[in-house]
Amino acid sequence: MWLPEGASTLAPEVDSLFYFVTWASAILFVGVIGAMVYLAIRYRRRSTTEVPAPVEPSKFIEISWIVIPTILVLIVFNWGFKLFMKQGIAPPESYEIRATASSWKWDFEYPDGTVSTGELHVPANRPVRMVMSSTDVLHSFFVPVFRVKQDVLPNRYSYVWFEATKQGEFDVYCTEYCGTGHSAMLATVIVESQSDLDAWLETAGVDEDTPLPEYGAQLYEQQMCVQCHSLDGTPQIGPTFQGLFGSTEELTDGSTVEVDDNYLRESILEPAARVAAGYQPVMPAYGSLNERQVSALIEFIKEQSP
Amino acid sequence: MAETYTRHAGEATHSGHHDHGDYITHEKGLWSWLSSVDHKRIGIMYGITLSIVFLLGGIFALLVRFELLNPGETIMTAATYNQLFSLHGIVMVFGFLVPSIPAFFGNIILPLHLGAKDVAFPRLNLASYYFYLTGVILILVAMLVGNVDTGWTFYTPYSKTVGNSLLFVTMAVFIAGFASIFTGINFIVTIHKMRAPGLTWNRLPLFVWGLYATSIVQVLATPVLGITVLLLFLEVVLKIGIFDPALGGDPILFQHFFWFYSHPAVYIMILPAFGVISELIATFSRQRIYGYTAIALSSVAIAMLGFLVWGHHMFVSGQSAISSVMFSLITYLIGIPSGIKVFNWVATMYKGSIWLQTPMLYALSFLFLFTIGGVTGIMVGVLAVDIHLHDTYYVVAHFHYVMMGGTVIAALGALHYWWPKITGRMYSEVPGRIAAVLIFLGFNLTFFPQLIMGAKGMPRRYYDYDTEFTIWHQLSTYGSWLLGAGLLMVAAYMIWSLFKGKKASPNPWGAATLEWTHTGRRPDPHNFRQTPLVTRGPYDYYLAEDLFGGGDGVGDGASTPASVRKSTTDEDV
Numbered sequence: 001m002w003l004p005e006g007a008s009t010l011a012p013e014v015d016s017l018f019y020f021v022t023w024a025s026a027i028l029f030v031g032v033i034g035a036m037v038y039l040a041i042r043y044r045r046r047s048t049t050e051v052p053a054p055v056e057p058s059k060f061i062e063i064s065w066i067v068i069p070t071i072l073v074l075i076v077f078n079w080g081f082k083l084f085m086k087q088g089i090a091p092p093e094s095y096e097i098r099a100t101a102s103s104w105k106w107d108f109e110y111p112d113g114t115v116s117t118g119e120l121h122v123p124a125n126r127p128v129r130m131v132m133s134s135t136d137v138l139h140s141f142f143v144p145v146f147r148v149k150q151d152v153l154p155n156r157y158s159y160v161w162f163e164a165t166k167q168g169e170f171d172v173y174c175t176e177y178c179g180t181g182h183s184a185m186l187a188t189v190i191v192e193s194q195s196d197l198d199a200w201l202e203t204a205g206v207d208e209d210t211p212l213p214e215y216g217a218q219l220y221e222q223q224m225c226v227q228c229h230s231l232d233g234t235p236q237i238g239p240t241f242q243g244l245f246g247s248t249e250e251l252t253d254g255s256t257v258e259v260d261d262n263y264l265r266e267s268i269l270e271p272a273a274r275v276a277a278g279y280q281p282v283m284p285a286y287g288s289l290n291e292r293q294v295s296a297l298i299e300f301i302k303e304q305s306p
Numbered sequence: 307m308a309e310t311y312t313r314h315a316g317e318a319t320h321s322g323h324h325d326h327g328d329y330i331t332h333e334k335g336l337w338s339w340l341s342s343v344d345h346k347r348i349g350i351m352y353g354i355t356l357s358i359v360f361l362l363g364g365i366f367a368l369l370v371r372f373e374l375l376n377p378g379e380t381i382m383t384a385a386t387y388n389q390l391f392s393l394h395g396i397v398m399v400f401g402f403l404v405p406s407i408p409a410f411f412g413n414i415i416l417p418l419h420l421g422a423k424d425v426a427f428p429r430l431n432l433a434s435y436y437f438y439l440t441g442v443i444l445i446l447v448a449m450l451v452g453n454v455d456t457g458w459t460f461y462t463p464y465s466k467t468v469g470n471s472l473l474f475v476t477m478a479v480f481i482a483g484f485a486s487i488f489t490g491i492n493f494i495v496t497i498h499k500m501r502a503p504g505l506t507w508n509r510l511p512l513f514v515w516g517l518y519a520t521s522i523v524q525v526l527a528t529p530v531l532g533i534t535v536l537l538l539f540l541e542v543v544l545k546i547g548i549f550d551p552a553l554g555g556d557p558i559l560f561q562h563f564f565w566f567y568s569h570p571a572v573y574i575m576i577l578p579a580f581g582v583i584s585e586l587i588a589t590f591s592r593q594r595i596y597g598y599t600a601i602a603l604s605s606v607a608i609a610m611l612g613f614l615v616w617g618h619h620m621f622v623s624g625q626s627a628i629s630s631v632m633f634s635l636i637t638y639l640i641g642i643p644s645g646i647k648v649f650n651w652v653a654t655m656y657k658g659s660i661w662l663q664t665p666m667l668y669a670l671s672f673l674f675l676f677t678i679g680g681v682t683g684i685m686v687g688v689l690a691v692d693i694h695l696h697d698t699y700y701v702v703a704h705f706h707y708v709m710m711g712g713t714v715i716a717a718l719g720a721l722h723y724w725w726p727k728i729t730g731r732m733y734s735e736v737p738g739r740i741a742a743v744l745i746f747l748g749f750n751l752t753f754f755p756q757l758i759m760g761a762k763g764m765p766r767r768y769y770d771y772d773t774e775f776t777i778w779h780q781l782s783t784y785g786s787w788l789l790g791a792g793l794l795m796v797a798a799y800m801i802w803s804l805f806k807g808k809k810a811s812p813n814p815w816g817a818a819t820l821e822w823t824h825t826g827r828r829p830d831p832h833n834f835r836q837t838p839l840v841t842r843g844p845y846d847y848y849l850a851e852d853l854f855g856g857g858d859g860v861g862d863g864a865s866t867p868a869s870v871r872k873s874t875t876d877e878d879v
Contacts, residue, residue: 002761003694018691018761025681032652036673039655040662043591048816050592050659051847057597057653065649066642073638076688081631083690088627137464138557140622140697144763147694151623153558154463155551158624171772175697175765177457178464180384183768 007166007191008146013083015147021076087148090161094129097122101132101139101152102284104181105224106172114204115288118222120172120189121204122164123197129161135284140176143189151176164191180237181227207292216300219293223286231304238283239276241304250277264298328730328828343428344831348435349413350728355435356410357797359401359442364790366394371752371786374779377771384769388455391767393445395458400479401442403713404571407578408489408524409438411720412517414728416493418821419511421502421840423832426495427488434488441482448474457767459568462549462560466542473542476535483528486574490524493517502820504840511819511844512588512601516581519605523570523577523612531567534560558624565616573612575709577605579716580647583669586719587651588845589817590666591658595845597650604643611640621692630689637687644680648673663815664738668719671746675711679704682757697767700760703753711749718745718796725800726810727821730828733807737799744792751785819844 002022003015043052097120098109109115122128132141132152139152141160150160174185192200207215220226228237239249249259252275257263266273271283289297326332329346339347370391373380382390413431417424425431448454452471456464465472497518501510537548538560547553549560580601588595595601617625617633651673660666682704686692695701725733759778764771771779813822821829824838842849 002758004762014690014694017688018685018694021681021685021688021691025684029677029681032648032677033674036652036655036670039652039658040660040670043655043658043660045592045659045661051851052593052657052659054594054846054848055596055657061653062597062600062646062650066646069645070639070642073641073684076684077635077638080634080688080690084627084631084634084693087690087693137467138461142697142763142765144694149622149693149696153551153624155556156624171763173763173765176461177388177767179455179467180388182388183384183765183770 004144009163011147090129091127094127096129099130099132102135103178104185106187114201118187123194124164124167124191127163132158137178138176139174142173142175145170167191212296212299213303216296241301243305245302245305252277329831332831343432345413345424348431353410363397366390371783375783387769392455392457403575419514421820421838422500425492427492430488434485438485441478444478462557476539480532480535483532486524486528490521493521502838509843512584513581515602515605516577519609520577523574523609527567527570534563565619569616570612575713579713582716582720586665586669587654589815590661591655592847593658596653604646607643622696634689665719665723667742672715679707698760699756699764702766703756706753731803731807732810733803741792741795748785748788752782755781818850
């Protein structure tokens with residue numbers, strides 16, 4: 001009832017420890033509360049003037065309920081410590097994937113240079129080591145089914161490793177509060193066979209077939225543009241795309257610019273260069289997109305201006 | 307043999323005043339309250355402010371839970387939600403929990419427990435209240451000025467991005483911290499220097515031991531918080547790199563500084579609660595606390611060990627593995643003294659005379675809820691498992707079980723227990739018990755589902771969530787309504803009792819500590835006519851026949867006084 005399915009080599013070990021502590025706690029709890037309820041009934045006050053004789057505490061009992069819990073916690077500590085060591089030391093032949101967190105998306109870069117946003121492809125039954133950093137504030141990389149979590153920092157790399165045991169798609173969450181889009185900073189981990197992964201890497205991110213505006217619509221969701229830019233005219237964290245292309249935008253420095261292909265391209269790759277008036281310079285730079293992806297997004301945005 | 311407290315002739319501490327009314331009636335007018343250096347009046351001012359702050363924090367909580375009734379937007383945007391959960395935490399931690407029991411009940415009861423006429427530094431005490439009030443007002447200003455959405459933990463560098471409102475909140479916390487430090491200093495000196503004759507350390511009520519341990523933590527830990535927020539303030543204003551990597555600082559340094567205070571802070575919140583529970587269980591079992599020395603010393607042990615575990619909030623932060631291991635080990639060790647207390651309290655009931663009045667219902671609720679909080683704390687102290695549970699609802703549930711199921715429940719028990727002594731009125735027992743049950747059930751319905759969804763991976767501080775978690779969120783929200791209803795009920799009948807409650811006798815519970823045995827219905831302005839002489843322990847009911855042999859203390863808590871020692875002119879208030 002308590003834990004999600006386990007999909008990594010260490011998940012069953014984490015789960016055993018969790019259930020051991022849960023059961024030990026439950027037994028202790030039932031003992032304590034059971035005694036409390038029993039005593040409250042057995043010794044309930046029968047007359048307002050009754051004064052019970054004092055009870056001398058037993059040294060033996062006092063010592064035993066210090067010693068026994070101490071032994072129990074030391075057992076649990078030792079178990080947790082050993083497992084923690086395993087969790088912290090990646091096997092030497094791990095497949096390394098770089099993760100970059102920026103509010104509010106996850107970019108992943110593979111050894112061959114392929115980059116994906118929002119989806120993490122990993123081989124099944126092979127240790128994977130994530131090398132992670134943030135471009136802005138603290139984030140945290142959490143995959144519940146792997147039982148892994150590690151904060152992602154802006155001033156140095158942090159690491160986490162896992163070996164996935166089940167193929168499928170699983171949730172990845174950001175778990176260090178990072179602002180308005182924190183609960184939308186999601187990704188999917190796709191566990192597949194090594195051959196499927198290799199096939200994907202060959203073609204990944206290089207979509208040559210989908211028509212540009214349709215491809216742009218997919219990217220609008222995948223790249224998280226949808227978090228900040230509406231299509232229905234509502235200004236959100238960023239300007240709406242409705243009617244944007246071809247309009248004249250006022251900038252924060254008071255000048256104006258016509259929103260053409262070049263301005264859109266600049267806004268995607270160097271968003272802080274010319275910011276629309278009334279908005280904060282919080283958009284992350286999308287330097288990992290290839291040419292076709294940038295063109296697709298531009299065509300998609302153009303479609304929002306009839 | 308029935309040696310009791312005796313009057314020490316010729317040691318009148320004052321004369322005349324007590325003929326002019328008790329501490330509430332002897333002087334009237336708003337200014338006499340606002341400028342009062344009477345610890346009891348200061349305690350009441352704190353109590354009123356704390357109640358309003360708790361109401362505010364509670365409303366934020368209900369709004370947060372309402373939003374979470376469904377995934378996606380329910381009643382507010384993400385930006386508003388993030389501010390609400392942050393303010394809920396800030397208001398509840400800094401505005402309510404840290405001061406709560408010491409500032410309200412500690413102030414009123416500590417000198418009475420010691421046989422003293424006030425605290426050591428009454429003016430410092432009043433100053434402490436005004437520092438607290440200023441801090442609270444600044445938090446409200448911050449709320450109105452801007453967008454404090456950093457969580458109550460203000461981690462950098464994100465907290466640097468929220469602008470001016472951060473400056474107000476850091477100033478608020480800095481100023482309110484002084485209230486805590488002043489109270490701590492006052493209590494330590496009072497306990498050392500102002501105990502009545504015969505009141506040795508092992509005859510101190512355990513509430514006093516709890517306050518003593520708390521005060522040590524307040525004095526040693528709070529300055530670190532002050533310095534931390536000051537550094538944050540300076541970093542923002544002067545743009546020097548301490549915590550912000552963009553300026554060359556280190557965000558993990560902020561976490562170390564922050565938690566170095568904030569972990570001991572949770573012991574500031576719980577140690578006084580432990581003290582209250584000892585008083586309640588002793589009185590309503592009419593039995594000595596089992597293992598008095600263990601309970602007293604475990605409070606001091608917790609206070610000291612509490613400074614060595616802060617890194618358990620940072621297991622996945624990037625701190626070194628060896629640090630994590632050390633912090634985990636010490637975290638387990640600190641669970642042991644708390645466990646000892648729970649076992650000893652239950653053992654106290656053995657061969658006692660258990661009286662299930664409302665304060666005792668809260669004490670029993672505490673045992674239930676705090677035990678769950680404690681064992682879930684052990685769970686998150688397990689290094690390997692905390693990797694999975696950190697920053698999920700499991701942690702949120704854990705700390706609500708200990709802070710609300712612990713401190714708030716104990717505070718409610720204290721409120722009902724000492725209400726007759728503070729106000730001279732009895733609250734009504736039937737609504738008291740009903741509300742206690744509603745609160746107990748509502749609390750569990752609110753927070754137990756959170757343990758489950760946290761273990762399933764539901765992250766905390768999330769505005770939106772996956773539909774697999776909907777049922778748990780809904781159960782939790784319904785629980786919050788039940789809990790809120792119970793708390794509002796308490797407020798309602800307590801306020802009602804101020805006007806229509808039966809007048810209390812000086813010792814309706816048959817308790818054996820000085821606030822009950824040596825004062826009238828409400829204490830005199832200077833507490834005691836003469837300094838009491840103490841010749842027995844605080845829970846030695848069997849040595850206190852005068853309490854039970856007719857007269858005071860026979861009461862069932864609701865009857866009009868029998869033959870009461872009239873030490874005040876009982877005015878019709």
